[in-house]
Amino acid sequence: MGHIKLHIPGPVEVSPKTFEALCRPMIGHRGQGFKDLYARIQPQLQTLLGTRQLVYLSTSSAWGVMEGALRNLTSKKVLNCMCGAFSDKWFDVAKRCGKEADALQVPWGSPIRAEQIDAKLATGQFDSLTLIHNETSTGTMSPLSDVAALKARYPDVMFIVDAVSSMTAVPLGFDALGIDVLLAGTQKAFALPPGLAVFVASPAALAKAATAKDRGYYFDFVEFEKNARDSMTPSTPAIPHIYALSSKLDEFFAEGLEARYARHGRTNGMLRDWAARNGFTLFPEPGFESRTLVCVNNGARPEGRVIDVAKFQKLVKDQGILIDGGYGKIKGTTFRISNMGDETEATIGALIAILDGALAKL
Numbered sequence: 547m548g549h550i551k552l553h554i555p556g557p558v559e560v561s562p563k564t565f566e567a568l569c570r571p572m573i574g575h576r577g578q579g580f581k582d583l584y585a586r587i588q589p590q591l592q593t594l595l596g597t598r599q600l601v602y603l604s605t606s607s608a609w610g611v612m613e614g615a616l617r618n619l620t621s622k623k624v625l626n627c628m629c630g631a632f633s634d635k636w637f638d639v640a641k642r643c644g645k646e647a648d649a650l651q652v653p654w655g656s657p658i659r660a661e662q663i664d665a666k667l668a669t670g671q672f673d674s675l676t677l678i679h680n681e682t683s684t685g686t687m688s689p690l691s692d693v694a695a696l697k698a699r700y701p702d703v704m705f706i707v708d709a710v711s712s713m714t715a716v717p718l719g720f721d722a723l724g725i726d727v728l729l730a731g732t733q734k735a736f737a738l739p740p741g742l743a744v745f746v747a748s749p750a751a752l753a754k755a756a757t758a759k760d761r762g763y764y765f766d767f768v769e770f771e772k773n774a775r776d777s778m779t780p781s782t783p784a785i786p787h788i789y790a791l792s793s794k795l796d797e798f799f800a801e802g803l804e805a806r807y808a809r810h811g812r813t814n815g816m817l818r819d820w821a822a823r824n825g826f827t828l829f830p831e832p833g834f835e836s837r838t839l840v841c842v843n844n845g846a847r848p849e850g851r852v853i854d855v856a857k858f859q860k861l862v863k864d865q866g867i868l869i870d871g872g873y874g875k876i877k878g879t880t881f882r883i884s885n886m887g888d889e890t891e892a893t894i895g896a897l898i899a900i901l902d903g904a905l906a907k908l
């Protein structure tokens with residue numbers, strides 16, 4: 547069988563151009579060549595994330611930084627805002643790291659609302675919180691700016707935000723939001739291969755990290771800051787990934803960030819329309835749907851059409867495209883299709899023709 551194109555919500559399809567960028571000759575990570583590379587992409591990353599802070603590169607998947615953020619920033623108790631598989635897992639990870647943790651659990655498909663967080667933080671128990679901006683398992687986007695606005699009332703609480711499946715697809719102004727950590731893995735909306743994470747920390751987060759006793763070494767935020775000042779990383783980074791990131795950032799800025807965000811809006815709209823046209827409803831609460839994927843309801847909620855997802859997935863795969871059959875406890879009762887990365891109206895149009903063909907054969 548030939549190449550199967552990925553339309554799962556991560557990893558996503560990687561372009562031949564990006565693969566070429568990965569294959570540049572190796573350089574030493576303490577030499578000028580690497581420093582020049584990092585220094586060249588630093589302002590691009592800062593513009594992308596809307597920050598004057600240094601943006602760090604972590605050779606790990608997103609979870610490395612997600613765990614690292616807890617180890618650097620939670621000394622009292624963390625509030626884990628939970629609305630799907632990834633955000634729920636963060637609570638488990640906090641406990642495995644030996645942290646005091648409390649769950650703010652809402653039903654899967656619901657967003658996390660600022661009022662809910664406010665009520666919890668008002669107890670004064672917490673020094674940190676974790677939030678997933680775009681809960682990929684349910685295709686739900688929580689209202690990040692509303693949540694971030696709470697920071698003014700709780701300046702000592704560290705706001706740690708995972709934007710793994712939204713960063714680069716929607717505007718995220720780190721400094722304007724006023725949050726403390728923003729992170730993403732590059733295999734989702736960046737359309738890079740898995741293995742690299744990008745993150746930024748506020749001055750308050752760095753100050754707090756400096757006082758944390760058990761923050762470890764590999765994900766020590768203080769080390770990331772110290773090294774980033776010299777355009778380096780604490781340990782040997784995945785240099786090929788960083789070449790590829792540089793290539794990708796050039797593409798983002800050639801397209802224009804606003805145009806990129808608008809493109810994701812249009813391609814996501816095409817998938818939502820496809821679902822509606824075929825009698826499906828979406829899984830997330832209306833008004834909180836993701837812009838980087840659709841999580842289609844297939845029996846998880848009473849309304850809407852129900853199909854044999856495994857069969858549908860196979861028919862689509864026979865046409866060279868992989869879609870996702872649902873994640874965790876909503877596997878099969880939902881299915882997911884991604885429009886992250888390089889997808890355009892043309893490629894989503896081609897995908898929709900294949901989806902329609904497969905539906906007709908069910």
Ligand SMILES: *Cc1c(COP(=O)(O)O)cnc(C)c1O
Binds near residue numbers: 556680683709710734
């Ligand atoms: C994919 C994903 C993760 C997990 O990332 P890894 O790269 O597997 O560590 C975390 N959060 C969200 C929102 C994701 O979509």
